Amino acid sequence: xxxxxxxxxxxxxxxxSLRLSCAASGFTFDDYAMHWxxxxxxxxxxxxxxxxxxxxxxxxxxxxxxxxxxxRDNAKNSLYLQMNSxxxxxxxxxxxxxxxxTTVTPVDAFDIWGQGTMVTVSS
Amino acid sequence: QSALTQPASVSGSPGQSxxxxxxxxxxxxxxxNYVSWYQQHPGKAPKxxxxxxxxxxxxxxxxxxxxxxxxxxxxxxxxxxAEDEADYYCSSYTSSSTLLFGGGTxxxxx
Numbered sequence: 001x002x003x004x005x006x007x008x009x010x011x012x013x014x015x016x017s018l019r020l021s022c023a024a025s026g027f028t029f030d031d032y033a034m035h036w037x038x039x040x041x042x043x044x045x046x047x048x049x050x051x052x053x054x055x056x057x058x059x060x061x062x063x064x065x066x067x068x069x070x071x072r073d074n075a076k077n078s079l080y081l082q083m084n085s086x087x088x089x090x091x092x093x094x095x096x097x098x099x100x101x102t103t104v105t106p107v108d109a110f111d112i113w114g115q116g117t118m119v120t121v122s123s
Numbered sequence: 124q125s126a127l128t129q130p131a132s133v134s135g136s137p138g139q140s141x142x143x144x145x146x147x148x149x150x151x152x153x154x155x156n157y158v159s160w161y162q163q164h165p166g167k168a169p170k171x172x173x174x175x176x177x178x179x180x181x182x183x184x185x186x187x188x189x190x191x192x193x194x195x196x197x198x199x200x201x202x203x204x205a206e207d208e209a210d211y212y213c214s215s216y217t218s219s220s221t222l223l224f225g226g227g228t229x230x231x232x233x
Contacts, residue, residue: 035222037169044126044212044224044225044226044227045161045163045169045212045214045224045227046224047214047221047222047223047224050222059220059221060221061221062124062221095168095169100174104220105220106155106157106216106220107157107216107220107221107222108157108159108174108175108216109157109159109171109174109175109214110159110161110169110171111171111174111180113168113169113170114168115168116168
């Protein structure tokens with residue numbers, strides 16, 4: 001079964017850090033680009049970051065650039081998001097998503113999504 | 124960058140057709156054929172319905188179709204069914220090498 005399972009979310013104070021993980025199964029992980037997409041409570045979708053199949057190309061939304069770092073370990077079929085200097089506006093459900101392509105230029109479409117992990121930034 | 128512009132809500136009766144628009148600029152929707160549409164039911168993850176303007180993934184009903192003209196993309200759902208009631212989001216690749224989503228449209232089946 002094709003599956004993405006996110007973990008690592010939780011309640012964190014403003015200014016602190018959190019690391020999200022996404023475990024992939026059921027497809028050849030290192031054949032595809034991967035992304036993080038978030039959704040604040042009651043709000044729409046926001047692309048956060050993407051990484052190509054070999055980590056050679058990475059992109060970030062302006063809202064997280066310089067604070068978040070995306071990475072992947074193809075040997076472990078895993079995607080990560082290191083989130084530093086967290087702000088209240090980073091509070092959201094964070095989805096891991098599989099691209100239909102190997103690269104992030106262009107960012108194309110996401111055909112597999114996880115169920116998300118909730119991040120709440122609050123004092 | 125501002126979100127792509129979608130109507131907040133649309134509605135239709137079973138069996139009817141509806142169209143949801145997604146308006147951007149020449150730096151996103153108008154400049155690339157990398158427009159996608161996602162369906163999201165409450166409490167669920169988004170589901171890809173259309174990619175690269177008009178392509179349907181395997182398993183998606185042919186009642187769903189996509190098109191683009193200039194800076195505006197459209198999703199059309201024909202033969203509306205109760206299970207189509209959901210939120211719909213468009214997305215587009217941008218000249219900044221990022222992805223932009225629309226604000227979302229709530230579809231109500233009357």
